[in-house]
Every structure is written in structure tokens, then in C-alpha cells.
Amino acid sequence: MTEFNEPEDIQLVASWRDGDLSAFETVVRRYQAKLFNISLRILGNYEDAGEVVQDSFLAAHRGIDSFRHKSRLFTWLTSITINTARNRATKNRSRQHLEISGHPQPHGECEEIPEREPTSTAPSALEQLERHELHLKLRSCIEQLGADFREVLVLRDVENMAYEEVCSALGIRPGTLKSRLFRAREMIKVCLKRSLGEFL
């Protein structure tokens, strides 16, 4: 999880508002990976995710004057990204282009997905294979969720955002978030059990 330095964000936003594009670039570099992954989990398409992040930062740049620090900068950017991703998903549905199989591999089709496990506990090849299979299945299960459930699951469980932030980014109440999150987790659990059997 990205560590957010709020005082620094406030200063960056102030410079950004004054037309300092280097401040804006700093914000882009700081948050683009997180926003890209959120977009990727929601849309399931690598290229679409990249375009959504571009559009989101552009929209943020146009609307930076409306940002009042009522939430963290990252939360504000996340809400923009979610909205942009929803629009993109709607467009994709109309074109019947939604790819169920996930994103194209940017570094080659058979290349291993880089793991972030500590080297001291490096998994064996079998464990890596199982983990890779688990991740593929998880992506598939997430993409099969409805948009509302997918959004709360991605923000809370994949991106590990706090309840308050998720509520702020999605504009929903905590009770709604709890309910959606419970149902989304249950659906993922059932999906994984059906695919992997004894894994759980």
C-alpha cells in the first residue's frame, strides 16, 4: 500500500493549482500505479486501464480548483478514476469488447507475474505455479462480479483502502459498504471453491 504523505499532498496541490506542472507530474508519478491497478481490476483490460488513468488525471487537472481537501488527494483521484472506469465499462459493454480473459501480458505471454514475497520466504516452483493459477482464477472471479461488488472488493481487499475512504470514493454509506463487501467476498469464496476445490 502506498504511504500517503498528506502535508506533502497539500503542498503539491497548492503548487499544482498555481500552474506548476512539475507538481502535477509528481502527483501523477506518485499515484498512477495505484490508480492504474484499480482501473485494471475494475475493467480487466490493460489498455483500457491505461487510457482511464490518462483521462482521470486530465479530468483532475481540469478540476483541481474544485478539490477542497475534504478527503485525501488519493481518495479524490480514486473517485475520478472509478467514474471514468464506469464510463469506459459502459462504452465497452456497448461495443461487446469486454475481455473476460484479463489483460494482455506486457512483458510476454508466458512470463511470470512478478511476486512481492520476501526472498527469505521464497515459494517453491510448485507454490508459485499454484499461486499463479490462484491469481488467474481470482481475476476471473472478480471480473464476473457485478460492478458495485467489484468496486468495493477492489478498493477494500485488493487495494486495502479503509472503509471511510471507500465510502468517500464511491459515495456510499458504511452500511452499504459492509453489505456489498460481505456479498462480494462470499461470491469470490464460492467462485474459488468451485474452481480450486480444496484450496480453501
Add this chain to the structure above:
Amino acid sequence: MNHTEIRRNLSAYLDNELDQEERSLVEAHLAECPSCRRALQELTRTIEALRSLPQEEPPPWLTARIMARVRSEAKPKNGFWQAILYPLHVKLPLEALALLCICITGYYLARSTSPEMQLTEPHQQEMQAQQPLPPQQEPGKRPTGTRQAQKEVIPVEGNPPGGPKGAGKRAEYAPPPPLRPADPERSEPKPTPLPQSPAPAARRDAWRQGDDVRQSDAVPQPAANLEWRQSRESVQTGAGGSKAAAKFEQGYEPAGRRYQAETYGAWQNAPTPSPPHDGQGAQFTMTLVTADSEGVAVAIEKAISDLGGRIIRRAYEGENRSITVRMKRSRVAELLGRLERVGRIQTRPDSGSADSEMLEIIIRW
């Protein structure tokens, strides 16, 4: 809490989002319920699996592309003139064409301000159609003024009922008599009096004042013009009127209409003009009597200029001054009106229905 409620709260329990009481209830239930503990374990592993999903690296070009788009938006937009003119090869021809269309439209609009004379033409034709020709005149022939016709008594308002036969019997419209009072010094009869053309109110006054004078005006008239006048007088005396006369009197400004009718009558019934001296139009001569012989030249030239005439020759030296102008036949009546503002027209132009549109007039004073 039953199993369903407990399992519904397990998600929030794992997120530590339950209050203390709910948390105690869930923990108490889990201590006694192995299936719920199993459900909690599965949920925990699911969340762990989700959190183990690797973070994907964004495309390496993402930052550069975002910054490029933002910088392109930050560029100042094209100015007003750039927006109007560029690209030149597309917009300039279109704008030139539009300007040309506007100019042509404006030109035709300016020309469409029709003169008074044209407005009266239909009525004049109507009057001509109803105007009986003199017995001795064959249809199609231009009426010529004779002294005998000029000596006929002109019926006017106030005539006794047993006056001339024409009065009270003839229903045709008659144009008004000349507006100008007779010139007592004039020894030679004038062929056709031409109207004044001041402002409508002034013309109306002149018309009223001229009524008395017209009754005794012995200015000789061309025969056809006399007939015309007689028929008009018959209308004025109330001895019955034709539809043409009634139509003429209704809905139009009387003084102006009389002026127009008279003008046309004078022009159409006048003798044939002298042949054009240079092949470009008939030539007429008129004499203007004025006290200010110096200043009248300016007024004449201005009137000519206003009416679209062209000054051909000026002769301002000596006592007999003159100016020769060429102008449209349809504007001559207006010129006479303008000249009567600055002086008295002693010798009116011996004009007529010249075939040519352009006339040449010599004004002496």
C-alpha cells in the same frame, strides 16, 4: 444472533468494523459453532488471496502521455483572428464570397427604394383608360394643344349648376389644375404647367391657395390636358364620380396624388419635344426668375446633384446665366419642384413624352 446474522457480520468482524457489543456476540458464537469458525477461516483465506494479487506496473509511457496531454491543453488557445481566418485557404474564400453577397444585396436594396413616380403609374394608366379622347382625336394619337381647346371654360367649384355641360355629367377623374397662380406678366400661354414638389404639407397648402387662382387662370392648356382637368373638376363639384375617381381619392394622400397625376398629365400631354441635339436625349429650356441670382446657382447645382443629374455646361458670366444638365426624365418633375423653392419658373420646359429616358435641360436665370 443466529448463524445467518453471524456470518453476515463475519466480513465486518474481520475488518474490525463491528462495535464492541457485536464483536463480543460474534466471538461468543464462534467459540461454540465450528461451522461458523470454518466459514470465518474460508473468508480469511479469500481475503488473503485477494490481497496477494500482485500490483501491475502501469505502462512506461503513461506519465509522459499524461503530461503531454496536459501540456497541450495548457497551450493558449487560438485568438479571435486566428479562429476567424485560419486556415486561410478554406476560410478566406468563404468569407470573401459572403462579403460579396452582402454587398450585392445591399446594392439592390438601396436601388429598390422606388421613386414616387413609379408608384403612381398604375393609377395614371387607369385614368388614361377612362379618359375619353376628344372627338377630333383618333385613338393612339397624342393629343395636341390647340388654342380653341384652351379657350374652353373650365368648370370649377362654385360654378352654378347650369354651367358647362361637362360639369356634373362626366364621371371620369380629372387631374388637378396647375398649382401655380397665373403670372400676370406672362403674355404667351404656357403649354403645360408643371407641379411644385415641396414637402407634402407645403404642397397641400399650395394646392389650397391655388384653387382660387386656378378658377381664373387662363393659362392655355393642351386639349387633352384640358379634358382631363374638366373631368377632374366635375368630380370635385360633387356631380357624380366614376369608380376611378373614387378610387383615386380614397386611400391616398390627396395633395401628393394630385401632384403626381398632374405631373404625369403634363408630361404625357405635352407636345413632342425637340429632337435630341446630341443623340442622347431631348433638350428643353426653362427660365427661372429669382432675386438672388448669385446664390441660386448653388441651389440649382445641389438640386441636380441630389436628383442624380449631370451638369454638362455652366455659364455663370454676365447677366444671362445658364446651366445645362442631363438627367432622367422621371426626375424632372422633382427638379422643377426644387427650383420653385428658390425662384419662380417663368418659362417652363417645353417637355413632352420624349422617347428617350435622358433629357437635357437648359436652366436660365
